[in-house]
Amino acid sequence: MAKRELDGAAKKKPSESTASEPKNQDFETSLASLEKIVRELERGDLPLEKSLELFERGVRLSRVCQxxxxxxxxRVEVLLRDDEGRLVIGNFEDDDEAVEFGGAGRSDTEGEPEEDEDVF
Structure with missing residues (x-):
């Protein structure tokens, strides 16, 4: 039985090596690999086992990209904090109109209409 375990370890596929693990790839490489997997799966002509293998790798790549x-x-939020620690987000069209947010994140009411504002 020990021989079988050794044989199984020796037959490890190259795709299972740590060199090709998504965590060792940069974002662009991971995204390109994910897009390739999506194209292959969308063709719909792969055997079930190969499809599952690609799907599993795609999920790992998706998580790494996220x-x-x-x-x-x-990192961008850290760079966009003012001297008082408030998050300052500029408008791309008009840099003069910057939006300031207190604390570590955005307000829960951001984007919601005022109470006396008509929704329709």
């Missing part, structure tokens, strides 16, 4: 984007967002 982590990278969240990290980038946190």
């Amino acid at each position: 982590e990278r984007l969240s990290e980038a967002e946190r």
Whole structure:
């Protein structure tokens, strides 16, 4: 039985190696790999096992991409804080109109209409 376990370890696929793990790839490489997987799965001509394998890898890549984007967002927010720690977000069309948010994030009521404002 020990021989079988050794044989199983020796047959490890190259795709299972740590070098190709999504966490070792930059965002752009991970996103390109994810897009390729989506195209392959959308063709619909793969065997079930191959489709499941690609889907699992796609989920891992998607999570890595989301982590990278969240990290980038946190870094940008740090850069956009003023001297008093308020988050200052500028309007791309008009830099003179910056929106300030107190605390660590946006207000819960942001984007909601005023009580006496007509919705329709």
